[in-house]
Amino acid sequence: xxxxxxxxxxxxxxxxxxxxxxxxxxxxxxxxxxxxxxxxxxxxxxxxxxxxxxxxxxxxxxxxxxxxxxxxxxxxxxxxxxxxxxxxxxxxxxxxxxxxxxxxxxxxxxxxxxxxxxxxxxxxxxxxxxxxxx
Amino acid sequence: xxxxxxxxxxxxxxxxxxxxxxxxxxxxxxxxxxxxxxxxxxxxxxxxxxxxxxxxxxxxxxxxxxxxxxxxxxxxxxxxxxxxxxxxxxxxxxxxxxxxxxxxxxxxxxxxxxxxxxxxxxxxxxxxxxxxxxxxxxxxxxxxxxxxxxxxxxxxxxxxxxxxxxxxxxxxxxxxxxxxxxxxxxxxxxxxxxxxxxxxxxxxxxxxxxxxxxxxxxxxxxxxxxxxxxxxxxxxxxxxxxxxxxxxxxxxxxxxxxxxxxxxxxxxxxxxxxxxxxxxxxxxxxxxxxxxxxxxxxxxxxxx
Numbered sequence: 001x002x003x004x005x006x007x008x009x010x011x012x013x014x015x016x017x018x019x020x021x022x023x024x025x026x027x028x029x030x031x032x033x034x035x036x037x038x039x040x041x042x043x044x045x046x047x048x049x050x051x052x053x054x055x056x057x058x059x060x061x062x063x064x065x066x067x068x069x070x071x072x073x074x075x076x077x078x079x080x081x082x083x084x085x086x087x088x089x090x091x092x093x094x095x096x097x098x099x100x101x102x103x104x105x106x107x108x109x110x111x112x113x114x115x116x117x118x119x120x121x122x123x124x125x126x127x128x129x130x131x132x133x134x
Numbered sequence: 135x136x137x138x139x140x141x142x143x144x145x146x147x148x149x150x151x152x153x154x155x156x157x158x159x160x161x162x163x164x165x166x167x168x169x170x171x172x173x174x175x176x177x178x179x180x181x182x183x184x185x186x187x188x189x190x191x192x193x194x195x196x197x198x199x200x201x202x203x204x205x206x207x208x209x210x211x212x213x214x215x216x217x218x219x220x221x222x223x224x225x226x227x228x229x230x231x232x233x234x235x236x237x238x239x240x241x242x243x244x245x246x247x248x249x250x251x252x253x254x255x256x257x258x259x260x261x262x263x264x265x266x267x268x269x270x271x272x273x274x275x276x277x278x279x280x281x282x283x284x285x286x287x288x289x290x291x292x293x294x295x296x297x298x299x300x301x302x303x304x305x306x307x308x309x310x311x312x313x314x315x316x317x318x319x320x321x322x323x324x325x326x327x328x329x330x331x332x333x334x335x336x337x338x339x340x341x342x343x344x345x346x347x348x349x350x351x352x353x354x355x356x357x358x359x360x361x362x363x364x365x366x367x368x369x370x371x372x373x374x375x376x377x378x379x380x381x382x383x384x385x386x387x388x389x390x391x392x393x394x395x396x397x398x399x400x401x402x403x404x405x406x407x408x409x410x411x412x413x414x415x416x417x418x419x420x421x422x423x424x425x426x427x428x429x430x431x432x433x434x435x436x437x438x
Contacts, residue, residue, distance in 0.1 A: 112351065
């Protein structure tokens with residue numbers, strides 16, 4: 001009953017203004033895993049499961065078990081450039097970004113996650129308003 | 135004028151980890167997009183304590199009187215300088231001195247030493263409440279830092295916090311400690327929340343304190359860490375840019391004095407400023423010309 005009433009209100013809003021903005025359900029974070037300038041040591045494996053494990057461990061380290069109780073998905077993974085696109089609920093974005101900043105290890109190797117861009121739509125991860133020429 | 139622009143990281147320790155060199159850390163900081171960095175030399179408190187006992191000649195050889203060291207010099211190769219121009223056009227590298235202070239009476243040597251004046255920024259890290267109160271009210275510093283290991287317990291209230299902010303002193307939160315250990319992380323979040331509760335997070339600057347190049351983070355990430363520290367998004371951004379600029383300007387005023395003076399030729403003044411030249415001429419007449427005119431009047435009177 002409560003849901004029905006709220007639906008009616010929403011319809012009323014659309015009838016009045018003709019426009020309705022959907023709340024952002026999830027946030028996409030474009031990160032790059034950076035191992036620093038050293039080379040020579042064998043580089044670790046790079047798969048979706050390992051990355052997801054590493055990211056959830058990082059969140060657990062900073063925010064604990066309860067804090068890491070959200071689903072973070074790996075949407076895209078590029079092995080040569082080590083580019084990862086993660087998806088998280090939009091309310092969780094600040095926690096995810098800060099735990100990525102504070103993460104220091106991947107599979108035992110020293111590294112850091114560098115967040116290049118973050119947005120609620122995948123398409124806007126591609127463009128960069130600073131470099132875009134009109 | 136030498137201005138500080140862009141993102142600032144005013145805490146890169148001179149004594150970096152033995153696996154890397156300071157140059158690598160600085161190069162990485164410039165590559166990540168920082169426009170101004172400061173190389174931080176930390177002095178322990180025993181440097182400031184002056185021993186009054188008379189030492190024998192043998193004792194002189196063993197007990198070295200510790201002095202405040204002069205700022206270190208960095209040499210870059212030509213390639214590195216060229217790459218600087220690509221990444222950061224106007225990167226400014228400043229020198230900063232941090233003093234670990236627990237007893238407020240030890241600050242005399244800091245003021246007297248000649249080498250102190252050659253540093254651009256001066257910071258203090260108070261480890262006790264008494265030192266904190268002294269730093270906030272009396273000391274001539276630019277930044278008040280925090281060290282999670284050495285600081286025992288510091289308590290302060292709103293009035294003392296505002297005493298510091300009114301004088302233009304900034305409170306620094308170093309983030310590299312957060313990357314190392316969970317207890318240090320807890321302490322840094324604790325102190326940042328204390329700053330927020332007491333002072334509403336006014337006058338906060340975020341520095342790194344990174345001893346390896348891997349501990350440095352992109353300014354975008356550091357601004358997000360500011361959200362963890364209780365700052366809003368705009369405040370976190372300005373904690374990197376505007377706060378750094380304010381600190382650098384405060385350091386300049388501390389060195390030079392509390393006024394600004396411009397020197398320009400009166401012929402080259404713009405039309406809006408010509409009145410200044412007229413005022414100066416009038417003032418000169420008033421100061422020098424009046425006695426003469428009086429005498430002339432007297433003469434003319436006597437003559438007539």
